[in-house]
Amino acid sequence: MIDYIAQHKRRLAWMPGLYYKLKPKALSWAKRWQADLQAYVMSVETVEFGDNCFIAPDCHMFAEPGRKITMGDNCFFASASFMHGPMTLGHNVAINHSCSFDGGKNGISIGDDTRIANNCVIHASNHGMHPDQVIWQQASTSKGVSIGKDVWVGANVGIVDGVTIADYAVIGMHSMITKDVPRWAIMAGNPAHQIGDRRDKKDSLIKHIQAD
Template sequence: MSDPDTDKYRQQHKLRLSYMPWLYARLKPAQRHWAQAWQDEWQAYLMTMETISIGKNCFIAPEARLFAEPGRAIVIGDDSYIAADSVLHGPITLGNGVSINHHVSLDGGRKGIVIGDNTRIAAYSYAYAFNHGMEMTHLIKDQPVNSKGIRIGCDVWIGANTGIVDGVEIGDHAVVGMGSLVTKSVARFSKVAGNPARIIGSRNTEPNLLSSTHDVE
């Protein structure tokens, strides 16, 4: 028979992990044993029910909502975390070491959202890779929908309550300040903030210490 106190503790600890999933990697061996069994079961269910692939050592909160119909896959790299009350609708590709915090909303539209390795997206942020037409020839509900896709680079920090619109690319090592609305692409290493987001600084003080890809116009 299980210890009632242990059962209560585990339920509370599961909830804590769901909202603070970075704690999953810090669990002691005894805790990791039951937590990994819990996650293995939940992730197997997700991969059975949706078009989802999940890498090694990932944590996905059962309170998160992941939807991936055929042709709109969600791909999750190793060591990535998805916290409670997030909503992800594919196509979405997460690199390795990506952290999606609670109440984040991502919709890949037709062209998809791609997020690079070791990027952090803070709570209540959202990115929608589609847009509606606005011509007066049709009601808004009948307008055609278009999609360009969104790309977020490696080692990017998206601050809480940030919005990212369709067609935007955020370069490697960039930082987006809390409460920003990103309507144009952001160059690598840039610090941006505001509505609309504008450059307020740069992380590129020691460029030789960081690898990079291409500049974003």
């Protein structure tokens, strides 16, 4: 007999947004599955899930004492991602597949309604680079990374330690964020620079609606 539920679990793990569109029959087993997964993670790591969250079975979440991961409601973590605290997430935060986040000493914070696409890397720490000592023996530093609310981070973006991305910003695919990003900014490039303002899209949206 074909195990459709097993295949459906794989689909949800890679595309967790589908979890929030499940019909009642599928949602009944999916909620039990998620409750068991999240209970296990919380029993072995210092992780706190909000209500109605989703974690893929192969999302690797590590949060030792002092490196807690906390999140609000309706957050999801997709397959093949590495999450190392400390991290604090608001409500409705999406972490898509194959991301790698390390909170260093001072952590990563992500605001409400922020969406992070696949293959993004955020490391809230750095190595010294003094020429008289090999890299791996040098002291690390950590300033932390802060991402605001309603931010869209495109696929394959890198964000370095010490950066603040303000509310409502959009980060284009393959960008490298090395400096603070202002509110509403549209950023692209390596290193990223501002190429637009999200508020300018309002008029184009209105024109599109009128044309329809």
